[in-house]
Amino acid sequence: MYWENYYLPETVDEVLKHLKDSNGNTRIMAGGTDLMILVRKGMVKTQGIIDIGNIKELKYIREEGKYIKIGALTTHSQLAESALLKKKARVLALAAGCVGSPQIRNAGTIGGNIVNAHSAADTAIALTALNAQARIKGPEGEKEKPLSELYTGVGKSFVDPTKEIITEFVFETPGENESTAFMRHAKRKALALPILNLGVWLKTNSGKNILEDVRIAVGPMDYKPLRAVETENMLKGQPLTEKTLKSAQETIIKEIKPRDSFQGRAAYKTDMVKVFLARAIVEAVGDLGGRIDG
Amino acid sequence: MVKKTINLNVNGKQYELEVEPDIKLVDLIREKIGLTGTKIGCNNGECGACTILLEGEPVASCMMPAFKAHGKNIITVEGLGTAQNLHPLQKAFLAYGAVQCGFCTPGMLMSAKALLDKNLTPTEQDIRQSISGNLCRCTGYKKIVDAILAAAAELRGEHEVKWPVTTGEDVVGSSVTRVDGIPKVTGESKFANDYYFPNMAYAQALRSAHPHALIKNIDIEKAQALAGVLGVYTSKDIPGPNIVGIMPHIKDTPVLAGDKVRHYGDAVALVVAESAEIAEEALRMINVDYEPLPGVFSVEDAIKEDAPKVHEGGNMLLHRKMYRGDIEKGFSEAAVIVEDNFKTRMNEHAYIEPEAGVALYEGGILKVYTITQGAHYHRGEIAVNLKLPVSKVRVIQTTTGGGFGGKIDVSLQVLVALAAFKTGRPVKMAYSREESMITSTKRHPYYMHYKIGARSDGKLTAVQAEIYGDTGAYGSHGPGVLTRTAASIVGPYEVDNLKVDAYCVYTNNPVAGAMRAFGSPQASIAYEALMDELAQKLGISAVEIRRINGYKKGSVIPTGQVLTDGVGFMETFERVVEKSGFNR
Ligand code: FES
Numbered sequence: 069m070y071w072e073n074y075y076l077p078e079t080v081d082e083v084l085k086h087l088k089d090s091n092g093n094t095r096i097m098a099g100g101t102d103l104m105i106l107v108r109k110g111m112v113k114t115q116g117i118i119d120i121g122n123i124k125e126l127k128y129i130r131e132e133g134k135y136i137k138i139g140a141l142t143t144h145s146q147l148a149e150s151a152l153l154k155k156k157a158r159v160l161a162l163a164a165g166c167v168g169s170p171q172i173r174n175a176g177t178i179g180g181n182i183v184n185a186h187s188a189a190d191t192a193i194a195l196t197a198l199n200a201q202a203r204i205k206g207p208e209g210e211k212e213k214p215l216s217e218l219y220t221g222v223g224k225s226f227v228d229p230t231k232e233i234i235t236e237f238v239f240e241t242p243g244e245n246e247s248t249a250f251m252r253h254a255k256r257k258a259l260a261l262p263i264l265n266l267g268v269w270l271k272t273n274s275g276k277n278i279l280e281d282v283r284i285a286v287g288p289m290d291y292k293p294l295r296a297v298e299t300e301n302m303l304k305g306q307p308l309t310e311k312t313l314k315s316a317q318e319t320i321i322k323e324i325k326p327r328d329s330f331q332g333r334a335a336y337k338t339d340m341v342k343v344f345l346a347r348a349i350v351e352a353v354g355d356l357g358g359r360i361d362g
Numbered sequence: 363m364v365k366k367t368i369n370l371n372v373n374g375k376q377y378e379l380e381v382e383p384d385i386k387l388v389d390l391i392r393e394k395i396g397l398t399g400t401k402i403g404c405n406n407g408e409c410g411a412c413t414i415l416l417e418g419e420p421v422a423s424c425m426m427p428a429f430k431a432h433g434k435n436i437i438t439v440e441g442l443g444t445a446q447n448l449h450p451l452q453k454a455f456l457a458y459g460a461v462q463c464g465f466c467t468p469g470m471l472m473s474a475k476a477l478l479d480k481n482l483t484p485t486e487q488d489i490r491q492s493i494s495g496n497l498c499r500c501t502g503y504k505k506i507v508d509a510i511l512a513a514a515a516e517l518r519g520e521h522e523v524k525w526p527v528t529t530g531e532d533v534v535g536s537s538v539t540r541v542d543g544i545p546k547v548t549g550e551s552k553f554a555n556d557y558y559f560p561n562m563a564y565a566q567a568l569r570s571a572h573p574h575a576l577i578k579n580i581d582i583e584k585a586q587a588l589a590g591v592l593g594v595y596t597s598k599d600i601p602g603p604n605i606v607g608i609m610p611h612i613k614d615t616p617v618l619a620g621d622k623v624r625h626y627g628d629a630v631a632l633v634v635a636e637s638a639e640i641a642e643e644a645l646r647m648i649n650v651d652y653e654p655l656p657g658v659f660s661v662e663d664a665i666k667e668d669a670p671k672v673h674e675g676g677n678m679l680l681h682r683k684m685y686r687g688d689i690e691k692g693f694s695e696a697a698v699i700v701e702d703n704f705k706t707r708m709n710e711h712a713y714i715e716p717e718a719g720v721a722l723y724e725g726g727i728l729k730v731y732t733i734t735q736g737a738h739y740h741r742g743e744i745a746v747n748l749k750l751p752v753s754k755v756r757v758i759q760t761t762t763g764g765g766f767g768g769k770i771d772v773s774l775q776v777l778v779a780l781a782a783f784k785t786g787r788p789v790k791m792a793y794s795r796e797e798s799m800i801t802s803t804k805r806h807p808y809y810m811h812y813k814i815g816a817r818s819d820g821k822l823t824a825v826q827a828e829i830y831g832d833t834g835a836y837g838s839h840g841p842g843v844l845t846r847t848a849a850s851i852v853g854p855y856e857v858d859n860l861k862v863d864a865y866c867v868y869t870n871n872p873v874a875g876a877m878r879a880f881g882s883p884q885a886s887i888a889y890e891a892l893m894d895e896l897a898q899k900l901g902i903s904a905v906e907i908r909r910i911n912g913y914k915k916g917s918v919i920p921t922g923q924v925l926t927d928g929v930g931f932m933e934t935f936e937r938v939v940e941k942s943g944f945n946r
């Protein structure tokens with residue numbers, strides 16, 4: 069027996085009411101693709117489930133003013149196929165398209181993926197590169213948190229699904245001279261966790277030959293998606309040349325020290341992180357019509 | 363538990379059912395609605411066998427609470443087409459050989475339908491992407507991709523899939539329609555886990571907590587007292603000798619471990635209960651008092667003088683010698699000698715259908731519906747261990763979802779038979795994917811030392827090899843596998859002087875047994891690499907050295923047998939060279 073109660077609310081307010089009434093005994097389920105495994109293995113125990121799958125108000129991808137807003141119940145398939153994302157924040161569409169398999173992408177949601185708090189979750193890498201904020205609703209009202217602050221330990225989320233709910237992710241729409249890229253390497257093309265994934269957002273000058281700003285997110289390295297801050301700082305203001313890429317590669321492997329893991333060896337990941345960083349920058353800059361000078 | 367009402371539409375039919383709030387969608391479809399075309403291969407979202415369409419989108423029904431489908435529309439394989447009116451996808455799967463064991467087929471068809479519903483002009487890449495969440499262990503996917511392309515063409519109104527396949531009277535040399543094909547594409551085929559009988563109970567085995575340990579005591583009292591438990595059995599409850607083994611002279615595998623466990627897969631107790639869940643709960647209430655023993659986990663360790671003994675007779679199960687010609691003379695004639703060590707790893711069969719069986723004991727006849735690749739062998743082991751005459755035992759092979767050699771050994775057949783025999787109830791036993799992986803036989807990991815000599819013209823003169831196969835805790839087919847390796851020690855290449863020592867060794871690893879090509883693939887890793895090395899040293903091409911030594915009519919193989927007819931090696935080889943364009 070997994071649980072005794074099952075609720076299918078239609079609004080966020082109803083969810084909050086159920087959470088309040090059940091006093092921590094009941095937890096939210098989005099797509100269920102991660103939770104079902106945890107429950108089956110006895111790693112999560114709960115008396116009741118609040119299935120938020122029917123809440124229409126949480127399913128959207130839209131542009132509002134300077135921002136792109138994504139409802140937490142948007143599935144990976146919807147992200148991967150979104151014309152808006154493909155055009156303006158490709159890193160997220162590409163990342164979502166790498167998750168699991170078509171079956172998993174059709175059920176799994178971005179909110180669930182983030183609350184599951186796997187540091188290598190592809191969407192988490194993309195959202196980190198995009199500097200996204202999560203909107204959370206709970207008993208004390210609404211709050212916003214940067215993605216990087218949603219992780220409190222290995223597999224542990226700041227968001228407590230027996231008390232609160234992520235409703236939305238928000239990030240600034242990449243504008244003129246801004247672009248993104250996503251790289252991923254796994255043992256197989258489907259149903260395989262990443263050995264390494266890397267997301268980049270960057271901004272060039274109008275001449276497209278100087279890197280004005282950049283964000284680099286890498287997984288799986290730590291309990292949370294890692295920002296390569298030193299490498300970012302090193303890159304800012306640099307000309308887009310082979311030489312710059314070379315020194316960025318040297319910087320990132322000093323800053324990020326991959327470890328041996330079930331997915332791959334440290335030495336291999338170290339080599340690959342260099343390759344991915346250079347490729348991601350070349351691709352993002354290429355997208356803007358720029359190129360790397362020799 | 364308070365039941366809850368669920369409404370859903372399956373294949374166009376509306377259902378309103380009272381069910382437990384935690385039932386999974388796949389169980390609702392299979393057990394409450396009775397549509398068993400949807401399969402369970404992993405219960406973990408990994409294999410795609412349980413794929414159904416929820417509002418037109420393929421999803422893994424094993425990963426979904428049923429209530430996610432409340433108020434929604436579902437299509438299962440049974441909703442695709444009927445035997446009289448097959449959907450183009452079903453016809454194409456049959457026509458292109460995309461259906462083999464058929465266990466992945468329902469899920470595959472659902473993913474393919476979802477694709478074609480959106481896109482009638484898919485590229486091969488689109489197709490591969492759409493079935494990337496569906497595993498198949500039989501076809502290699504190519505035939506499935508071809509079938510989906512053909513179905514798309516028919517749906518576009520271009521050309522129809524050629525159906526039925528069988529051409530004319532003369533079956534030899536022509537394509538024929540699989541005899542069991544149609545039920546496999548409509549979901550009507552009954553695999554072992556698809557059998558349900560009134561009043562059916564469920565059995566589950568407790569697996570060892572140690573790879574090597576003595577069993578001091580098994581306390582089943584609490585488990586027995588649990589409501590819904592019909593019986594808890596240990597080795598003492600087996601009427602017969604409590605031993606099985608596929609090779610008649612090596613009966614070394616207990617049905618339920620009595621005084622000792624030799625690997626993690628050993629069953630130590632069997633619970634029969636009203637439901638699989640109760641049985642599982644009861645397993646957790648059994649207390650086994652183990653005295654852990656040091657284990658051996660590699661052949662290197664197992665053959666040491668002072669190694670812990672997996673079986674009383676020691677760890678060396680077999681030493682097979684294959685000596686022919688004059689090995690000294692052979693090497694003395696060689697212009698070049700190459701020598702090296704090789705290691706191969708354990709492989710899992712991973713047939714998509716986990717082991718399952720249902721047993722009934724009625725009117726003095728014990729009937730077992732089960733996966734099997736050896737119904738007669740299984741019947742014999744059941745009869746001996748339950749002390750029944752063979753004439754009172756029937757083993758019925760159900761449609762079997764992939765075997766590859768892994769379903770020859772006894773898995774759950776004696777256990778499920780025992781459960782029915784003791785309780786008098788129909789009993790089902792179905793392994794989880796995890797249990798299947800822990801208990802099933804693997805490809806033998808090998809340690810090999812090879813030395814090969816060749817004349818300056820490329821002709822092999824001598825092969826000397828020592829082969830160690832890790833058969834794990836029990837013999838299974840190990841001696842046969844090692845013997846086969848000795849007999850194909852240099853694969854399809856002639857050599858007159860050879861000295862092969864092949865050893866089959868017990869360890870506390872998972873049991874290794876029969877697997878596709880039975881001992882030949884491991885050796886090929888070694889000798890093919892050395893053939894390349896010989897060619898390099900002799901300054902001839904890799905293709906040429908194989909032409910010089912490849913089996914032809916009249917060749918003598920290591921056992922001394924002369925090949926007289928149907929020696930297809932050179933023809934096959936030349937075709938491969940031609941098609942691949944390889945010429946180095
Ligand atoms: S994916 Fe559901 S049974 Fe394997």
Ligand code: FES
Nearest residue numbers: 463466498499500
């Ligand atoms: S036909 Fe695909 S697994 Fe057997």
